[in-house]
Amino acid sequence: MHLAEQMTDFDNIDDCKNELVDFSAKTNATFWIEDSNGYIIYPNEMSMETSTVSADQTVTFDEDESFVDMQSSGATTTNFYPITLKNSTAYTLAVQTDLFVVQQATKVLLSILPYVILMIFVLSLLCSWLYTRYITRPIVRLSRISKQMAELNFSGQCNTTREDELGCLTQNLNSLSASLSTALNDLQTANQQLKIDIEKEQALEQQRVDFFSAASHELKTPLTILKGHLAGMLNGVSGYENHTEYMERSFAVVERMEKLVKEVLYVSKVDGTKKCEYKTVDISEIFRVQIATVTDLLEKKKQSLEANIPDRLYCEAEQVQMERAIQNILVNAIRYSPSGELIHISLFEMNDMIRGEIENTGVHISGDAIPHLFDAFYRADTSRNRNTGGTGLGLYIVRKIMEMHHAKYGISNTNKGVLFWFELSCKQPIDNSIQNP
Structure with a gap:
């Protein structure tokens, strides 16, 4: 079609001979030009070893010309392109292409197709591995770290130098893990201290209970003695006739009780704030x-x-x-x-x-x-x-x-x-x- 467009700039067929020669050299195709009556006017009789040929005859170029051999080596296909020269003369450009090269190329492609498929498969595996290493592997690592965090284990850290979204997510996850670890440690320390304080308070409370229980026991004995002396004297029990003697004994018991009470009050004072x-x-x-x-x-x-x-x-x-x-x-x-x-x-x-x-x-x-x-x-x-x-x-x-x-x-x-x-x-x-x- 490009050749047909070029030929519209010439007045006759002979003027476009160079373009025809270049076309033959570049395309390796057999061609001829027919007039409006179907006669082949190019190549003409002067340039051929044989006589005038028809459209279905084999056309052979002169050895001195640069045209290729028109002998077909296999299946061919022929296309016709109408052209009109500058002088308004109408012609038809016939181009006959040998399909042997195409068939050979097809055979070669079919022969190497398994290797191509194998190469594509290997390349796919390589691309998958690269994708897994670059994309999937960090995600799996992040998933494992997040699972550890869910189990309150903050020892894991993701080490990455990426600057994309996964790198940002990794940094945020590391920061979150460090913050939660610090908060958990502080909470555990506070709980441990609270536990110690509670145990200490319980021990102090138990000491207070034991102390007052012992104090009550210590006061009970002299009170019992004092009560016995007074009851014996009031009821005239035999042996308690000498009131002066038992009054002196009772007074000694009261002094001992007074001393004990003072000691208890002093202990209460030093136990205060x-x-x-x-x-x-x-x-x-x-x-x-x-x-x-x-x-x-x-x-x-x-x-x-x-x-x-x-x-x-x-x-x-x-x-x-x-x-x-x-x-x-x-x-x-x-x-x-x-x-x-x-x-x-x-x-x-x-x-x-x-x-x-x-x-x-x-x-x-x-x-x-x-x-x-x-x-x-x-x-x-x-x-x-x-x-x-x-x-x-x-x-x-x-x-x-x-x-x-x-x-x-x-x-x-x-x-x-x-x-x-x-x-x-x-x-x-x-x-x-x-x-x-």
Whole structure:
């Protein structure tokens, strides 16, 4: 069709010979030109070895021309294109194409088709693998991480450098996992602390119940004795005629009850939330004053006392409470030591700590009883301790005061007797409120 358009620019067939030669060389097709009567006018008789041919004859070009051999090698197809030259002469261009090349190409394509299919399959697998690695694999990893998060396991992290939507989702999921992990850890810590506080409060409540139960028991015995004395005297029971004697006994019982009630009230006070007024005190002077108050008791039991106390030793403490604690320890040491024994007191400073020691000789405490000595109303030897005039709250009060001052303390057996010791910081305690044990 392009050749037919080109030929419309020429006046006769001979002028377009070059275009016809180029067409034959490029298309490798056999062609001829017929006039309006169906006669072949090109190629003409001058350029052919044979005579004039008809439309169905074989056309052979001269060896000097560049036309291809028109001998068909197989099935052919012929197309006709009408053309009109510049001088308005009408012709028909006939083009005959040999299909041998097409058939050969078809055979080649059919022969390589299995290989092409195989290559396409391999390429599909490769593309699928690449797609899986680039798209599906991160999604599977994200799914696994999200499943771990659903099980409250936030240890997994997705590592990726992608900047697309999957990369953004990965970063958001990692941030969410870190936030949830932090929140869960904080919640677990808070729950653990709450559990500890609840257990501590329950223990304190149980201690209060046990304390008041023991206090009630301690008050019950003297009340029973007092009630018996009064009932015997009022009802004229035989043996109770000497009212003065039983009134004196009843008075002694009342004094003991009064002392016990005061001790209970003091314990209730130190168990409260009252703030301590810490100030700089001379603990050496406190020891000297308390030693002076127990001089009569020492003489009564014919005991001696040795004191190794510096002239001045200052610390931050609540003076009234510390005086009460030292007094209780001294009285206990004197009461529970046999007559004629020695009470030894030492007070000194070491490593910014003040250490006090009070040792009473001639007596030892059972190893099983030592851990319970600071419990309320505990008595290692009930039959002996009943006669000492104690209430069973002396060491319990000492424990409260020592804990109030954040001091270390303890009781242990020595070669000579029993040693009470405490270590008190020279600096003011951080917490100025009395704390429950």
